[in-house]
Amino acid sequence: GQQLNQSPQSMFIQEGEDVSMNCTSSSIFNTWLWYKQEPGEGPVLLIALYKAGELTSNGRLTAQFGITRKDSFLNISASIPSDVGIYFCAGQPPRGNTPLVFGKGTRLSVIA
Amino acid sequence: DTAVSQTPKYLVTQMGNDKSIKCEQNLGHDTMYWYKQDSKKFLKIMFSYNNKELIINETVPNRFSPKSPDKAHLNLHINSLELGDSAVYFCASSQPGLNSPLHFGNGTRLTVT
Numbered sequence: 001g002q003q004l005n006q007s008p009q010s011m012f013i014q015e016g017e018d019v020s021m022n023c024t025s026s027s028i029f030n031t032w033l034w035y036k037q038e039p040g041e042g043p044v045l046l047i048a049l050y051k052a053g054e055l056t057s058n059g060r061l062t063a064q065f066g067i068t069r070k071d072s073f074l075n076i077s078a079s080i081p082s083d084v085g086i087y088f089c090a091g092q093p094p095r096g097n098t099p100l101v102f103g104k105g106t107r108l109s110v111i112a
Numbered sequence: 113d114t115a116v117s118q119t120p121k122y123l124v125t126q127m128g129n130d131k132s133i134k135c136e137q138n139l140g141h142d143t144m145y146w147y148k149q150d151s152k153k154f155l156k157i158m159f160s161y162n163n164k165e166l167i168i169n170e171t172v173p174n175r176f177s178p179k180s181p182d183k184a185h186l187n188l189h190i191n192s193l194e195l196g197d198s199a200v201y202f203c204a205s206s207q208p209g210l211n212s213p214l215h216f217g218n219g220t221r222l223t224v225t
Binding site: 030031033035037040041042043044045048050086088090092097099100102104105107 | 152154156157167214216217
């Protein structure tokens with residue numbers, strides 16, 4: 001089945017730094033989603049991208065749907081301690097009734 | 113509150129037992145899912161139901177049986193629990209359609225001893 005390569009696997013950054021993570025695939029996707037999971041909770045949707053080339057912001061978060069439809073990135077600017085968590089990308093394959101494909105997550109740690 | 117809620121949050125049981133996890137959503141969504149998250153945090157879909165009808169079953173052992181009494185509920189029953197079933201199980205829901213984002217519950221941590 002389709003797979004997503006999410007990188008980096010983990011990041012340790014200082015508070016105030018900018019963060020960038022991305023997902024790539026050899027297959028195309030119709031939709032890219034970015035989720036954040038905090039300890040003891042389920043993943044929460046941060047940003048949804050529906051068109052190739054689309055660039056969308058949500059506060060300090062910015063994500064883009066790659067023009068080839070095979071990749072997406074998420075940037076976090078001026079990180080704060082509450083940004084800590086695991087960030088997942090997810091892609092919706094074009095084939096009908098095919099489930100979302102999730103990346104393996106980027107574990108973000110922010111040092112105050 | 114509008115949400116996807118699942119119970120229990122923690123479940124500790126012995127090998128061989130049968131257990132159930134309940135899920136309810138009040139978002140008015142037609143589609144519900146069960147995901148399994150392993151110790152490495154990898155999310156893997158197990159089942160998807162659309163309006164009480166099974167549409168995705170991702171090669172899950174038949175010890176796992178989902179039941180959807182109505183479109184707002186999708187329960188997961190597990191027979192003859194094994195050590196490898198230990199994981200966090202997430203219920204989720206979405207509007208119908210390929211591009212609709214998932215809304216997740218807060219998970220049920222199952223520990224089989």
